Amino acid sequence: MLRLIYRAAWWIVAPLAVLRLLIRSRKERGYREHIAERFGRGPARSASDLAPLIWVHAVSVGETRAAQPLIEALLKAHPEARLLLTHMTPSGRATGIELFGDRVMRSYLPYDSPAFVRRFLRAWRPSLGIVMETEVWPTLIDECKRADVPLVLTNARMSERSYKRATRFGRAVREVFGGFSRVLAQTLSDAERLSALGARNVAVLGNLKFDMSAPPELIERGHSWRAAIGDRPVWVAASTREGEEALVLRAFASLNVPDALLILVPRHPQRFDEVSALVTSMGMTSARRSVWAPKPVAAGSGADVPDALPPYIQVLLGDSMGELGAYYAAADLAFIGGSLLPLGGQNLIEACAAGVPVLIGPHTFNFTQATKDAINAGAALRVEDPQDLARGLRELFNDKPRRLGMSAAAAAFAAAHRGATERTVSVLSALLEGNDEA
Template sequence: MILQIYKAIATLLGLFLDVYFRLKVLQGKENKARLEERRGIATQSRPSGRLIWLHAVSVGEAAALLALIKILHDTKPWVTLLLTTSTVTSGNFICKLLPEGVIHQFIPIDRLAWVERFLDYWRPDLAIWMESDLWPTMVSEADRRGIHMVIVSGRLSFGTFQRWKSIGNLAKPLFGAFDLVLAANHEQVKRFLALGCVDVRYVGNLKDSIVPPKVDIKIATTLRNAIAGRPVWLAASTHRGEDAIVFDAHAQIVKSKPNLLTVIVPRHTNRSDEIACMAERNGLSLARRSANQPIKERTSVYLADTMGEIAIFYSVIPITFLAGSMVKVGGHNPMEASYCGTALIFGPLIANNRESADALLAAGGAREVNDAGSLAKTVRDLLDDPVTTSKMGACARRVAMARAIKINFILEALEPMLPEKPM
């Protein structure tokens, strides 16, 4: 009954959703050429034969799925792979990295007619969800069509778990529709079982197996030469509300480090103008990477507002503040930065990645801070002690290597549901 009410409301909201997405196009936050995908209308042709559909909500989840996608692409050449994501940022990022022949589409809004159109066109043999971006109409319609469904790196925050638990009449049939859940940790096994999943196994978090994109040596060398001899630190994946903290920390550090360079990589590049204005209000000289502005001697802030280059900055800059941890977004996965051997700093709001963060803290590869003052002190201490900074980076890399799960475990679990090679 609750599912039927949900579907009815989603149907009624259809006209409003059309207006909403057209407004997002005008704001530059949606891709006009691919807007039809939000209504389940394909913009690419479906090849004949078997098809595996994989879904990831955003950049981090899509990047984590890449390892699985590449192995499936190499070992199951007779299967078409379809990847859907939810955000424009993720689409722009992932399309550059997908193996040839892998199709990307944006997932449709969870309105019955649009979901039916999507499923009827693509006709997947297997659907693989990353983590827990689950939509009731999509899950129920896929189940009705007999599509095998799996969750990999299954993870539900405590709040999300409690919300699903409070609507058990809806949660039980939806979670029970999944053939298999490969949970990120043991606590997650308990949560998925409590919500109605039947076959739940602990495998580990696929994000821990992230292999950073290859770093362009020429670009890295150019950047390293541009910052040579200067005290420098990186603020990675900042969200609204965190840039002010970074600028505050910069103002405190620069008192003892007058030639300090702060590099900011915003989580969402559409905030670049906003960050540039903040720098101007603080009287700071800023260079923007997207505008090909070089780092000069007087440059105080380098705004790296381009996509797909964060690994370059992780590999060149020895100190990284991993943002998304000073505002309530749950933090970001620290493993990609750890692989690159940078000393890590993060704030206290890292519930989504607490396990990885604790491992790094215990190994000496990271430090936790609470505000702009403690961030400034930690960065300044590390700038004054390059030996400790280097040791932290090495520890972080060892943690990342040790936590990398064997992707073969996931493939073995998926094998009974993978489409067989045609005779």
């Protein structure tokens, strides 16, 4: 009964979804492009293209970046195959273009209605489907099973909070999770919760995000920015969410570290102007990376060389996409957003891999194990509120040996957990070759 209600609801919601896309496009124009793809229409493979197709779904920017090492490994392991990358957001699609160019095909994932999903599957004829982390769409799972397309939930995570919500649906949720061909979990806790929800063939393979690494030219770009900033204490507030920037700026105002510079990087690009106005309203001087620094140069052609950042600038707004690695390379410390408010946190692994000590708020239920392990390794420090954030930053800026020790611990922590990509490719390759016993 729940399934019938769910499917009927999509027929009602679909026209409203287009209206929502148009409304969202006022802030991010990409939402009004490729709308037909969201109904399973648009590009399709030619009938003569008989190569196996590996389809990877990464909803937005974070999932796309997490999928990068996996996609690169799949392209290398299966040069005979084609690869389709689907998204739900324009920023995710833009990230896919930036990372892979024309090496992959791309489309938006259709809305979760049988007619739209069937049209999508007929158009692309995937040999294997891979969805990242928490992307569970009941109709998509049903239709892949009906079309005999193995569908794998990869880098899967299931927080205690999400697990409790899912159990309210009883048998229906077990049927949904039982439809995956494989579930490749990040941690044992994730695997246990997913199994309890009905997932079959569950394996613990680790977190793909540990295998992410910033390209050398991006690190070089960050170092050139740091040279232009000069010998100032620098911290980055990365992937901040709505309502959180005000808390971060409040912490900065009470930091009391002379000449400190905050690099503020909102998670969503449509909010850059809003956050810039907030900084000004709080009486702080700022510059925007897009204005201050040169445009990114082509890989291998040298680093950007911006003019010196004026010493009176207090906040550098990171209003660019795909440069988080450069911001980390320019910073002494990193605060990871989405964690001062009950939003579940964001990925701290990229900062650790860059050797940057991490401060993170109390709300990290989407990254429970990685956060716990980073704290235990001495790579991260938990803070409870803006005042505690200011205190933690101040202590680390004033204690260089401790800060350098955390930096070494962060790099070691990231290095120790690598290898999930290789294990995941092994399982996926066996499925692609028709070995169900993988």
